[in-house]
Amino acid sequence: MKPMIKLLMLSLPLVACGGGNNSQSNIQKEQPTNTDYSKLNASNIEPGTLRQASASELAELIKNGLRVSLRDNQSYGMMIRETAVVNTTANSKSGGNFSGTNVQVDGVDEADSVKYDGKYIYLATPVDYSSGDPVTNLKIIATNHASASTTEVSITPLDTEHWGNVSEMYLVDSAQGATPYTTGLATIRRSWDFIAFTDKVVNDVSTDGKPLVVDDADKARMASIWPYQMDNGIDITLYDVRTPTTPTKTWSLAIDGDLLGTRKIGNTLYVISSFVPHIATLDYAADTAEAKIANEKLIAQTSVEKLLPEYSINNGTPQPLNSANGCMIPATTEKTDGSLTLINITAINLATQQLVESVCVNGNAEGIYSSTNNLYLGGSDYSKWENWQSFTVVHQFALTNGGVDYSATGSVEGVLSWSAPSFRMDEYNNHLRILTTNYGETGEPDHRLSVLKKVSGRSELEVVAQLPNKNRPETIGKPREDIFGVRFNGDKAFVVTFERKDPLYVLDLANPVDPKIAGQLEIPGFSTYLHPIGDNYVFALGNETNDDGFATGVKVSLYDISNPAAPAEISKHVFGSSYSWSDALYDHRALSFLSASADQTRITLPITQYEEVKGPEYAYSRWVDTGLYQFEINGLTTNKVSLDYVGTLVSESLGVNEYPLWSGNDRGIMHDDALFYVHGPDVIASPWKKAESK
Incomplete structure (x- = not known):
């Protein structure tokens, strides 16, 4: 493994002399070093297409980014890692x-x-x-x-x-x-x-x-x-x-x-990463003219190749991940702009053990979504959230046998969510659907669905429809309700908003240029995860809440959306009390689904259960147990569909332990009528429906 921090050993330039004599007129004086960075601009996310930068353009952009960091006494920018997303195969x-x-x-x-x-x-x-x-x-x-x-x-x-x-x-x-x-x-x-x-x-x-x-x-x-x-x-x-x-x-x-995220199609692995160029010996505390001049000379003398990411195979000699003229930058980039973050999409053939290609983009990535044909990077500008002018830029990359090709860029109003932003994007029939949110001066959210399509012959994703609009003004969510869950499924989408109650919205996206709200259902609680079961049902996981909107237990529900205009909750189960928790509330990988037959779908998810204990002076919450909960959706071929709780495999409980020792990696694996429960470093095996304690 090569060292990741590169120390740049740079010598200061000598004064060049010419002419072969000592006359004052023949001594070439060193030009004053400019350390005034006041006119440089820290690049933000900008709408518009990308273009390939020359080596000199990329060097200028990165070095200006270092200068802006020195000016503002910054070190490194932060990246938001994406949270992955769900269905089952x-x-x-x-x-x-x-x-x-x-x-x-x-x-x-x-x-x-x-x-x-x-x-x-x-x-x-x-x-x-x-x-x-x-x-x-x-x-x-x-x-x-x-x-x-x-x-x-x-x-x-x-x-x-x-x-x-x-x-x-x-x-x-x-x-x-x-x-x-x-x-x-x-x-x-x-x-x-x-x-x-x-x-x-x-x-x-x-x-x-x-x-x-x-x-x-x-x-x-x-x-x-x-x-x-x-x-x-x-x-x-x-x-x-x-x-x-x-x-x-x-x-x-x-x-x-x-590492921002990964996806794999066949045996090709796509690694999405961010890299922040740096010079390890820069003095970010420079406050004298001499120190500032030394910083500028270090920046000026560093080649752009030294500021780009590298890779190595089997701990071998480091190789450049990108060429100096192989990065995409916003087409609107100017000479006074400075930006440090480089995003790479690297295609790796795991079967042949080869790095196929790496595409470099200057910018930020907040959400990652991939279809089998295209990969999308979404980045949001939050700087103007208080005056309803925030926006999100989405870059589309075509996934080919030869690697990754930049295809198009689009922008929409509003920002992606901090929680599972990838759920807010979806590709269907050559259209990208994306759900974003604007926040006003008082913080009140305004949610918007946008539908984009690539313009033929151009590197542009054009907005072809939005919701709400003047013909369909109904809002997605009531006043002050934020989005807690989103799931696209073909020509429909399901959106959960919440403040004190949980409206489930069903969106009709069959006509991509005329999306509409087909129906809604308002019930207590909220859902953070939605999973389509066929075309007529949606499984939901979230929290039950009281009248004040506080969580009172983990809730699993089943909705009937066969009539999109009138969605209905047909089953629900609530487990535990306040502080009860499931890893699956915000990590979809903790859920498992198995189609056991045409009539039955099986589901597992872990729950850490707490109970309310009333003491002589005050009440408190006490951990009870942690286990894998088993559910069945039965009657899918009849008109008597139900979501049934069928048992729990308990991994840890009060009395054996004072508190749970393991969390975060609980998984349920179903194979025919066998159940394998991964908890910490162990695997618990059991027949389906048989509850056992460890």
């Missing part, structure tokens, strides 16, 4: 019917810390500090779905010195024959490191306006070098698992930058 590698990782789009796989191929569970265990040093392992566990049993076949220790927890894994298929089989496993991890900045000494002022007395010790402390933690590397490691008892590391790829 069934795998048939070993025969039988079993659940896999939830994905938003069929055919577009998403990463998880647990994978299942019908024969083996591949589990990246959470980091365990119980023995002092951090420990994490790759476990491979054989399953027998006929007997609902498991056998651990191998444990492979994973490096924790440089890399963090393994939250992302993918299976690699043979890609041969009608029934592919697993040949490899790819793990993806972030690294972190510390980089130091000198903090400025600031003269504090007391409340009476007089300077505070600061002694030499305080000045030394305030001027010391403070560490700043920065994610700065991505590791992709491939294991050959054809012999599960002895998995073998076969290939690794290290990429500079921070």
